[in-house]
Amino acid sequence: GLGDEQRLTQVLLNLVGNAIKFTDTCGVRITAKAVDGHFAVGVTDTGPGIPLEEQKRVFEQFHQVDNSTTRAKGGTGLGLAIAKQIVEMHGGRIWVESTLGQGATFQMELPIRAEIRKGTA
Numbered sequence: 001g002l003g004d005e006q007r008l009t010q011v012l013l014n015l016v017g018n019a020i021k022f023t024d025t026c027g028v029r030i031t032a033k034a035v036d037g038h039f040a041v042g043v044t045d046t047g048p049g050i051p052l053e054e055q056k057r058v059f060e061q062f063h064q065v066d067n068s069t070t071r072a073k074g075g076t077g078l079g080l081a082i083a084k085q086i087v088e089m090h091g092g093r094i095w096v097e098s099t100l101g102q103g104a105t106f107q108m109e110l111p112i113r114a115e116i117r118k119g120t121a
Contacts, residue, residue: 008090008110011083015043015106018080022047022104038092039112044105050098058096059084 026046092110
């Protein structure tokens with residue numbers, strides 16, 4: 001069947017919600033475009049940023065970027081781990097780009113005709 005739109009929408013709302021949580025000023029920028037049969041979405045915040053060594057780990061189950069800013073804001077929200085699973089299940093990918101002190105951009109790329117992949121044995 002075609003991709004589970006509701007779950008993908010949930011992922012996007014989650015990324016936006018997280019971005020808002022980490023942004024005190026300037027707001028959040030969301031970009032969406034179609035590129036080569038892919039749908040690319042970027043959610044940029046103006047928060048504290050994520051250190052390089054933490055960027056891979058933010059998508060791990062139960063991982064929270066542990067600094068005073070995120071603790072004060074209550075962690076990074078519904079698992080980015082779950083978001084990653086949903087996106088990958090639809091044949092897409094999700095990653096973060098960040099410079100410490102300059103916010104973070106979560107990027108999500110999905111095939112425009114996202115089909116849920118059945119487990120292949």
